[in-house]
Amino acid sequence: MRRSPKDTFESRRTITRRTLLLGGIQGALVTTLALRMRSMQLQHADEYRLLAEGNSVKIRLIPPTRGLIYDRNGELLAGNEQNYRVTITREDAKDVEGVLTELRRLIPIGDLEAAELLEDIRKRPPTIPITIADQLSWDEFSRIAINAPALPGISPEVGLFRTYPHGADFGHVIGYVGPVSDYDLSQIENPDPLLRIPKFQLGKLGVEAKLEDDLRGQAGQRRVEVNSTGREMRNLDRKEGNPGENLQLTIDYRLQNFAMARLGDESAAAVVMDVTNGDIVAIASAPSYDPNLFVRGISSADYKALLEDDHRPLADKAVQGLYPPGSTYKMVTALAAMEAGIIGPQDTIYCPGHFDAAGRRFHCWKRAGHGAVSLVKSLEQSCDVFYYELALQVGIEKMSAMARRLGFGTRHDLPLSAVRDGVAPDKEWKEASYGKDWLIGDSINASIGQGYVLSSPLQLAVMTARIASGKAVNPRLIRARDGVELPVSDAPDMGLSDASLEQVRKGMFSVVNAPSGTARRARIAEKDWLMAGKTGTSQVRNITAAERARGVISNDDLPWERRDHALFVCFAPYDNPRYAVSVVVEHGGGGSTAAAPIARDVMLFALNEGLPPLSAYPADQRGRMRSLLDGLDLVDPAPQPGTARSKA
DSSP states (O other), X not given: OOOOHHHHHHHHHHHHHHHHHHHHHHHHHHHHHHHHHHIXXXXXXXXXXXXXXXXXXXXXXXXXXXXXXXXXXXXXXXXXXXXXXXXXXXXXXXXXXXXXXXXXXXXXXOHHHHHHHXXXXXXXXXXXXXXXXXXXXXXXXXXXXXXXXXXXXXXXXXXXXXXXTTGGGXXXXXXXXXXXXXXXXXXXXXXXXXXXXXXXXXXXXHHHHHTHHHHHOBOEEEEEEEOXXXXXXXXXXXXXXXXXXXXXXXXXXXXXXXXXXXXXXXXXXXXXXXXXXXXXXXXXXXXXXXXXXHHSOOOHHHHHHHHHOTTOTTSOTTTTOOBOOGGXXXXXXXXXXXXXXXXXXXXXXXXXXXXXXXXXXXXXXXXXXXXXXXXXXXXXXXXXXXXXXXXXXXXXXXXXXXXXXXXXXXXXXXXXXXXXOOBOOOHHHHHHHHSOOOOHHHHHHHHTTOTTOXXXXXXXXXXXXXXXXXXXXXXBOEEEETTEEOOXXXXXXXXXXXXXXXXXXXHHHHHHHSTTOTXXXXXXXXXXXXXXXXXXXXXXXXXXXXXXXXXXXXXXXXXXXXXXXXXXXXXXXSSSOOEEEEEEETTOSOIIIIIHHHHHHHHHHHHHTSSOOGGGSOGGGHHHHHHHHHTSOOSOOOOOSSOOXXXX
């Protein structure tokens, strides 16, 4: 069947349109491919050539800047300083021993150090840069940079290293950073790749360790072109990381410095706490150590000296040290008895100098006894028999419940190393710990802070702050992050009656200010700063009946390690409390003579925001105090002269 001319025309026209359409699409594709090929060959030729050459493009991690740490007033406590260093990458160096030999011609590297470096390099992945030397001088750094083309795999770099401007004053608080060890890596699940870079540093103790993740920041990356010898030719691109978080502590560096200086050569600790919000404004442990020694690599001799010192400079006694609280614990027993309705303000207990229970005689510190004493008088004169009697009536369960209410037996949440719980013992605790029943004598010993009771200086400060404020205030150490202040939660009321708290506060006031108070010598003369406190002396040895019969040996006649611990807690101003202070002097003898004067001086410095005027001291002590204060090595002793001023 023949097609008509019209049908043939239409068919040809359709075919022509399709041909043109397909041709146009093909032309567009060809044009696009041509343009792309031109771009790849001309504009991106170098980049793709580098990629095709495999190892000529390297990815390097950029360590982030570690966050800074400041005190409450903006004083730098932990910073970063410029550090010239040199690294080697095994994959690029090829002949590592040969390169290291050439490098030793330029900078001093000992045989032992070189051997250790080679061993470390062999153990690490070949693509990771390893720090060979740091803290180089400018001359050493320049020599390496000039000779870098002849040292394959070697990279001179400018980095940062950690520095602590206030040295030993903050050794236990800030801690220090050090190289990442295999043990460190084993303790971290999915460790940050940064930590696998040899000689990269992370926090080892204190705030540096506890807030490591916040302070470290996040690594950046840079893509570099290297030549056949492994030398970096140019940066291809760079992606910055995030610096670590800057932290501001609640501590006042001047008060911390004064507390450390005032503790002096003692093996001791002091804690100063703001009773209104829980801020720790000083937390000192003496003796201390310079954290800069660890950052730069402490010598064997220096480390051995720290380990062998019987005053234990590496231990943070403020939070790690546990001591029988002695008579500072009597406020716990008194509050437990008053809240249970066992004793009132006017009730008295007769003290003949001893107390007999369960076939055993328990002695008061005053051999002749105190006679009839009320609760206020029992605190003022630290009568032991008063509390022996209360212990039998109150019972250990109520005493320990009150202790925990006041902060004992609790691990307070601070970013410090080795914060300990202490012990607020009860029947269940003894059964679990020793598999033995609780005895009457255990309750009697606990009533005066002996026996199984253990507390840290931090816990003593918390107890004092809670008594002073009547609120369950909790300690805190971090004030702000990256300049943003952290909110302070209102402390809940402890639920103790005002009458009970008032009686205990009156007793503590009498301890310091009454003529027969055990700490009268440590009183404050400035009327706006009157202080309340409590002395404590905790035995570290048993006194036998034979020794009592012939006379108890004086602490001064005993070896240092067998002397009693000295304790003192206080708050001021009495009418409007602002600060609570606790001081423990290991083997210091008596709390009134060894610990109370230190606590008084630290309290005055806190209240005056600097050295207090001599008028704040009793008149007969001013000459001695002038000499003592003038002899302290302080970073900034102002103000002192002039009239006392109150922060309350």
